Amino acid sequence: MNLLHTDVAVIGAGTAGLAAYRAAKAAGKRAVIIEGGAYGTTCARVGCMPSKLLIAAAEAAHEARHIDAFGIHIDGEVRVDGYEVMNRVKRERDRFVGFVVKGVDNIPEEDRLTGHASFIDNLVLMVGDHTQVKARSVVIATGSTPSIPDAFRVFGDRLVINDDVFNWNTLPKRVAVFGPGVIGLELGQALSRLGVYVRMFGARGGVGPLSDPTIRDYARDTFQQEYFLDPDATILDMAREGDEAVIRYQASEHVAITERFDYVLVATGRIPNIKGLGLQNTQLTLDAKGVPLFDPATLQCGQSSVFIAGDANNILPLLHEAADEGKTAGTNAAHYPQVQPGHRRAPIAVVFSDPQIAMVGQRFADLTPGSFVTGEVSFEDQGRSRVMLKNKGLMHVYADRLSGRFLGAEWIGPRAENIAHTLAWAYQQSLTIAQMLDMPFYHPVIEEGLRTALRDAAAKQQDA
Template identity: 65%
Template structure:
């Protein structure tokens, strides 16, 4: 048995773990990176990149079918070859993964351990059967995994998660998507546009991350043009029938439905990976999910020299947030007990649907009633959007009544990902609606719709 004495042990070689490792090294600590699974981040393997590859193929198919209004005609049917689609998805995915693996393997061998880590006590880790690590400080960056409710676990390989989609060699004929969150919307629309018969079963009216009732209602109607979408469904039974699954569910009106699908894609959220760590051997306090109780500012678990970063803490499971948290956790671990709070960037989230969904800053649900005004714009008659025949969308921007500062926005509309960056920069700079309107807007661009929403908010403030 090999024994290693180290300043900082980083458990997990994903986006947060790699950032933590580099930050701790930069601060002068001796560090070891521990990984039990394959190298390559969630983003590269089964998240951001392969999903965008599938979405890109879907958008190409949808565009080919939507040319006639421009006077451009595709003679004959648009044919989607599922095997070719998936071959490109997997080929390009493997290329992205390769870059991450190459970067990780460039870390010297003596600073990397392969194997799952278990706590023996607060400061000792057992890695596989080969190494015992005595660490002064620990960063837990073990990521998360899709959650599959018990009802669907009995379906075997007919119940899949997003990870499984990117292992397909061909596209399915008929799919039920359980869960209308970000992953469900993105993959559900992509599969529908690639020719699959898709039924999405949401719950409690959820449409992605949206909290603004008007934007949520608008988005629901948009997605119903792509697939069968039940936003208040209650699944009562899921039964395996050969290579198919029969679902019985009630819609929002209480009406009972039964249908058969090739697969059930379960997008019911993710849970932090804590089960392999043997945290019961430590004095760390854990919550109901088994996650150590930690300070969301410093990422420190109680008074212990343990820090939790990335999807493992389930605060903001986004790649850029994981990287930022990893840097903060690694730096704090190296400099412990001189820990510093993480300064988070302006909140930004995007759903890569068409039209896109985006949210920046405070959600509608988080704002105190009467503390803000709402600027609104419809993209249905917005110039550039109509030119491109992408004129579907509704945006709400929220402006503080007292300070006139922009505080948040929720919307669905064309080029949402790009407008989201403009708004997140404005938010982080603390700009007022007046300062934002003083910025240049070119013509004709989709961003003119944003200007209209800001003008709407400013006009309301002017009469108060």
């Protein structure tokens, strides 16, 4: 057995782990990075990039079917070749993964360990059955995995998660989607637009990450016009018969429907990958789910020299947040016991549905009633949106009632991913609505819709 001494041991070679390793090395410390699975981040392998590839194909098919409104016509029916769609998804997915693997290959071989890591003491790790690592500090960056409620196990191999979708050789005919969150909305709508028969079921009325009831209801109504979506579904029975998943659900007060599907896609959330880490062999205090208690600012677990970053801590499971957290954890691990809060950027979230959903700054649900005003704009009559026939959307911006400071926004609408960045920059700079209105707005652009919402908020703030 090999024995290795190091300053910082990083468990996990995903986005957070790679950032932590680089930060520790930049601080002049010895560091090793340990990976028990295939190299390639969640984003590149099963997340951001392959999902956007599938969405891009779906958008192309959707646009081709709806160009007649512009006076442009395609002779014959738009045909989707499932094999070709999935071939491109996998081919480009592998290309993105290759970039990540190439980056890992640039790490010196002596700094890379392959094998499952588990704690056998506070700062002692066993990697596979071949190497014991004694470290001064440890960064846990093991990522997350989809959460699958036990009730869905009845479907056997008809049950899939988003990871599985990107390994399909072709598109199935019928898919039931459970969970209209970010992943469910994106993949469900994409599959529907690619000709797959989709039924989407949710619980407690949620649609994406939205917390503003008005925006959430608008989003629900918008998506329901395109495909079946019940965000508060009553499931009566689930079973597996042959190669089919059978679901019986309440369609209306007096009507129950039984439908059969090729696959059931479960997108009901993700949980940190902490199983098998041997955390019980440490003195770390764990929460009810077995995750170490930690400081969200420094990412330090208790007063120890163990840090946890990225999806493993489940604060904000987003690539850019994982990269920032990895840097914070790696830097603090290198300089322990001197630890500092890491840089936190303005909160920003985007759902790549159509219309897109976005949230910036503080959520509606977290604001104190009576302390803020809400500016509103509908994109249905917004000039540029109507020109492009992308005029579905509703936006709310929130401003402090007394100071007029921009507090946040939730909306559904065209090109939300771009507007979200503008608003995130404004939020991070602590701008007021008045200061934002002093900025330039070109004509004709979708951002003029944002200006309408800001003007509405300014008028209400003056009347407050």
